[in-house]
Amino acid sequence: MIIGGGSVGLMISYYLLKKGVKSIVIERKYPGSGNTYKCATGIRASFTSKEHIALMKRSIELWSELRDELGVFYERSGYLWLLSREEDLRTFKTYVSFQNELGIPTKIIDLSEVKCLAPTIVIKDLLAAVYDPLAGKASPFDLILQSWRLLVEKGCKVLAGVEAKKILLSKKGILGVETSAGFIESSTVVLATAYDTVKLLEPLNISVPIEPVPKHAFITEAYRDLFKPLIIDWTTSSYIVQTPHGNFLVGSEIPERPSDKLLNRLEFLRKASKVWTKYFPWMKEAYLLRYWTGYYDMTPDHHPIIGPLDDLEGLYIAAGFSGHGFMMSPSVGEVIADWIAEGRPRVPEALNLSMSRFKKGKLIKEIAVFG
């Protein structure tokens, strides 16, 4: 049984089904209603830890398969980091050589190449950029709606509007879960519940180091294709991506504290508009259609918590994705399915990401977390 019907929960169920295991997913509202439908759709393996890179290399292979198997929109249209400070260029050179050693094809590019990738961009304040041609974007709507339908067609259960209330233990391990629709028996339970994982495990005296940090995004009306890559302005921690439909989805960092309420802030709209209309002056005329807020489920080392819990047999966690859970959902789904069906994940680096790393003090460091 899987609690949480976001990208991670549904992908766990999907890869379990590929191993012949039929699962039940319970989702408090409707599939995708958590962070998944709010995300910026970006997918990349260009990280700065071997754990993230290994999981994302596998995920990128799986994203191509999902495009073929489920008809999910997925495109390797690249990521572009705009750099305007000498010190950032130096830091990125270190990242690029680290990534190249691990087989990720990032490269520093000059401004004429930036112009080729985004013809309408104004480059006057820029120094250089970093391009990752392996990165891309996918539709969270397709991923959720198509995997959900397939799971149900193949005899799995996806129960929308059912909330997990309490995990019940037996002498040996797990008995099942008390839900808003009654007790559901299961000796294996996976928590794919983002920051709500904290609340579900509190009664079992297990404390999970995940904090929700508010993030803001808006979307404009649709335009014809103007640029393919997801673009990040490193100096202001802002990003922009054109959706397959043509809308521009924009995010930008503003000061927020963990657990702050989700409030609409004019400061966000002003900062994000200022950054992107400077690069794309024509955007001043673009109409903003919708503004939303969501949480990143952050862990102390900005890496997810995935895998079984040492001291409670049958309980697995897949949460704390710190802003990257959509892109990781295929490979995380697969490694959790491996763990449940075969006892070990196929991506060995996943072993470093279990809860026990916090007890053992073996935190993982990542320098690049975006918008």
Next chain:
Amino acid sequence: MDSEKVIVCRCEDVLLSDVLRAIERGYRDLESIKRLLRVGMGSCQGRHCLPIIARVLAKTTGLRIDELNYPSSRPPLMPIQLKYFVSDGNEG
């Protein structure tokens, strides 16, 4: 009424028959139908189409309106151009 000829969402050009097919395929809440067909994602943000589609969904499934996951309203109330957030003065 020919459902192939009735447009339920003007902004995104979606037919009544598309909505009925989605319901038939098992999507039974408005939030999911919105992401499947783009109804409610146009420039009126569903002000015109969602009430109509809610009624179609309630009638076809027998669900109550409050069981349909009616999408939340989010700012802005009307589409607004980005230039109004970019100040031309000297301040931040």
